[in-house]
Amino acid sequence: MKVLVTGGAGFIGSAVVRLAVSRGYEVVNVDALTYAACLDNVASVSDSPLYAFEQVDIRDRAGLDTVFAKHRPDAVMHLAAESHVDRSIDGPGDFIETNITGTFNMLEAARKYWVETGKPESFRFHHISTDEVFGSLPNDPAIKFTEDTPYDPRSPYSASKASSDHLVRAWHETYVLPVVLTNCSNNYGPFHFPEKLIPVIILNALAGKPLPIYGDGSNIRDWLYVEDHADALLLVVEKGEIGRSYNIGGENERTNLELVKTLCAILDQKRPKSSGSYADQITFVTDRPGHDARYAIDPSRIREELGWRPSVTVEEGLAQTVVWYLDNEDWWRALQQRHGVGERLGVKA
Structure with a gap:
C-alpha cells in the first residue's frame, strides 16, 4: 500500500511515517515545514526506498494535484494541522486557513484523483482529528466522549478541527468519497x-x-502514547469501515497536576538534582481562557470492531518519553530557538 501522509514531519505524523515504513508501506510525506515541523523526526527512514518527501502546503491546491498525479497513492492520512490551542487564541487566522481551507483542498484533490483513477474501491481518505471537538466533560468517570457525542468546540483550534470533520463527512455523503475519521485524546512521546x-x-x-501549571492543575486529560496512536491509525486506514469514525484514547486520565508530579518523580530518579525535587519548581499561573475542564475517550468501538488497545500505561510512556528527551x-x-517557543501564549483573550 502507498500512503500519502500530510504533516508527516510533525509530531504525530512523523510517528505514522516511521511506523508505516517499518511495516513495509510506501510513504509519501507531504509537509509545508512550518514552525512545528522537523525533518529530523523522520531521519531514521529518510534513506529508505519506500519513503518520499514533498514540501507542499495543503493550502496550495495546484501543488496537491501535482503530488497526487506524481505519486498515485492508495490512501491518504490527513494529519497536517495547526494544533496548539494557545497559538489559536493569539492568532486564529492560521487555524482557519490550514485546518479548514487546507482540509477542503485535500478533499478536492483526493476526489479529483479518485474520480480520474476510476473510483477504486480500495481508496481511503483517513482524516485524523481531536477529541477537543466534543467540548468539555464534567468530572464524572462514567461520562466519556463517544463517536456519537455532539460537537461543542470551545477554542479557535477545536472549532477549526470540528469544521474540518464536518467537511470530510459532507464529502462522503455528497460525493461518496471513501473516508474514515478518527478523534484522539492528548498525545505525548518522542519528538513532541x-x-x-x-x-x-x-x-x-x-x-x-518554573514548571507552569494553568489554574489549579485540576484539568483532566486522557493521555495517549504517540506510537500507540500511530499503530491505531494504520489499523483504521487498513480495516476501518467506510464512513465510520473511531475514537482513540489511551485510557489514562490524569489531572495536569498529577501528570506534572509524575514527570518530576521520573526525573528525580533518572537525573536527580543536587538537592530537593523537581516538584519544588511547580508554579501555578493564570489559567488559559476557556480552558476545558476534562477530556476522556471511550474507545469501545475501535477495541470491539478492530481489536486495538493501547500498549503502555501513562507511567510507562512518560518514563520512556523522559529518557528520550534526556538522550536527544x-x-x-535546536527547536527551542523557533518563534514563540518558551513564551507564554494564549493570554490575549
Whole structure:
C-alpha cells in the first residue's frame, strides 16, 4: 500500500511515517515545514526506498494535484494541522486557513484523483482529528466522549478541527468519497514539539525554570502514547469501515497536576538534582481562557470492531518519553530557538 501522509514531519505524523515504513508501506510525506515541523523526526527512514518527501502546503491546491498525479497513492492520512490551542487564541487566522481551507483542498484533490483513477474501491481518505471537538466533560468517570457525542468546540483550534470533520463527512455523503475519521485524546512521546505541556515540563525542569501549571492543575486529560496512536491509525486506514469514525484514547486520565508530579518523580530518579525535587519548581499561573475542564475517550468501538488497545500505561510512556528527551538534547535545543517557543501564549483573550 502507498500512503500519502500530510504533516508527516510533525509530531504525530512523523510517528505514522516511521511506523508505516517499518511495516513495509510506501510513504509519501507531504509537509509545508512550518514552525512545528522537523525533518529530523523522520531521519531514521529518510534513506529508505519506500519513503518520499514533498514540501507542499495543503493550502496550495495546484501543488496537491501535482503530488497526487506524481505519486498515485492508495490512501491518504490527513494529519497536517495547526494544533496548539494557545497559538489559536493569539492568532486564529492560521487555524482557519490550514485546518479548514487546507482540509477542503485535500478533499478536492483526493476526489479529483479518485474520480480520474476510476473510483477504486480500495481508496481511503483517513482524516485524523481531536477529541477537543466534543467540548468539555464534567468530572464524572462514567461520562466519556463517544463517536456519537455532539460537537461543542470551545477554542479557535477545536472549532477549526470540528469544521474540518464536518467537511470530510459532507464529502462522503455528497460525493461518496471513501473516508474514515478518527478523534484522539492528548498525545505525548518522542519528538513532541517543545511548546506542549509534557516537553515544557521536562525541559523547564532540566533548566531549573518554573514548571507552569494553568489554574489549579485540576484539568483532566486522557493521555495517549504517540506510537500507540500511530499503530491505531494504520489499523483504521487498513480495516476501518467506510464512513465510520473511531475514537482513540489511551485510557489514562490524569489531572495536569498529577501528570506534572509524575514527570518530576521520573526525573528525580533518572537525573536527580543536587538537592530537593523537581516538584519544588511547580508554579501555578493564570489559567488559559476557556480552558476545558476534562477530556476522556471511550474507545469501545475501535477495541470491539478492530481489536486495538493501547500498549503502555501513562507511567510507562512518560518514563520512556523522559529518557528520550534526556538522550536527544541536540534535537530539542535546536527547536527551542523557533518563534514563540518558551513564551507564554494564549493570554490575549
